[in-house]
Amino acid sequence: MSATVQQFLKAIAARRTIYALKPELPSNVSISDIQEVVQxxxxxxxxxxxxxxxxxIILTGDSHKNVWNSVVDAIEGESGKKRPTSARDEAYGSIIFLTDDKTTEKLQTDFPAWSAIFPSFADHTTGSAQISTWTAIELLGLxxxxxxxxxxxxxxxPEGAIPQEWTVQAQLVFGTPAAPPGDKSYIENPVKILN
Ligand SMILES: Cc1cc2nc3c(=O)[nH]c(=O)nc-3n(C[C@H](O)[C@H](O)[C@H](O)COP(=O)(O)O)c2cc1C
Structure with a gap:
């Protein structure tokens, strides 16, 4: 297999959930590097x-802190507050992924035969962007x-930060790793070739 493909697969395997974060960037990474990657x-x-x-959109500084502080306040029950509290206090920033509902609605108008599937296509493509971004920022050392x-x-x-018709899909919370990821197990899951 080509070295480029091997590198690509290695990057995919290296992306992991890292909850233990410090609220800083690695010394060789700037917030504009992260912006460039996301863009x-x-x-x-x-x-x-x-x-x-x-x-x-990317939240850092007070925007990041204020948003997560509001989430902590709004969530009921201690267990639900755990991740938002950690995001507020231990992360440097968060990348908020959204989809523009107007784009989905226009597709539904333009291609009515496929109207029912466009919302799920919006989910597919934001998921793809989320995981590519997650992989890339961890390659940067985050x-x-x-x-x-x-x-x-x-x-x-904050008021006016995004148009009302943008739906928030996920938050990729990031910082400098403070500990390696936990163990991960894998099921037997063979991909068959049918001839
Ligand atoms: C679509 C999707 C949704 C997820 N939602 C959450 C979530 O809401 N909270 C969380 O802590 N982790 C969430 N995760 C992280 C998964 O739990 C994690 O990716 C999985 O356990 C595999 O571990 P790894 O990321 O280290 O490979 C999500 C992952 C995916 C792909």
């Missing part, structure tokens, strides 16, 4: 009919974990 991935992730409904406090996060964003 490129949002641009190059394929979308149904090339409709380009993926969106992302650690990250993926959260889904979607409605809470949307409600906590």
């Amino acid at each position: 490129a991935i949002i641009k190059d992730t394929p979308t149904s009919f090339n409709a380009q409904g993926n969106r992302a 650690g990250g974990h993926l959260q889904h406090y979607n409605g809470y996060v949307k409600a906590a964003l």
Whole structure:
């Protein structure tokens, strides 16, 4: 197998959930490096009919702290507060993935025969952007974990930060790794070739 493909597969395998974070960036990484990565991935992730409904914003500093503090306040029960509290206190920032509902609605109008499937295509393409971004930022030396406090996060964003018709899909919380990821087990899951 080519060295490039091996490297690609290695990067995919190296991406892990890292909850133990420090609220800083590795010394050789700047926030504009992260912005560049996210921008490129949002641009190059394929979308149904090339409709380009993926969106992302990056929270750092007070924006990151305030949003996660609002999530902590809004969630009931101690166990539900654990990840938002860690995001607020132990992470440097968060990448918020969104989809533009207007793009999905336009696809539904333009291609009514496939109307029912476009919302799930929006889910597929944001998921693809999320995992590519997660893989890329960990290649940069960051650690990250993926959260889904979607409605809470949307409600906590500053007024006017995003258009109302953007749906929050996920939060990739990131910082400098403070500990390696936990063990991970794998099922037997062979991919068959049918001739
Ligand atoms: C679609 C998707 C949703 C996930 N949602 C959450 C989540 O809400 N909270 C969380 O802590 N981890 C979440 N995860 C992380 C998974 O639990 C994790 O990826 C899985 O256990 C495998 O571990 P790894 O990321 O270290 O490979 C999610 C992962 C995926 C792909």
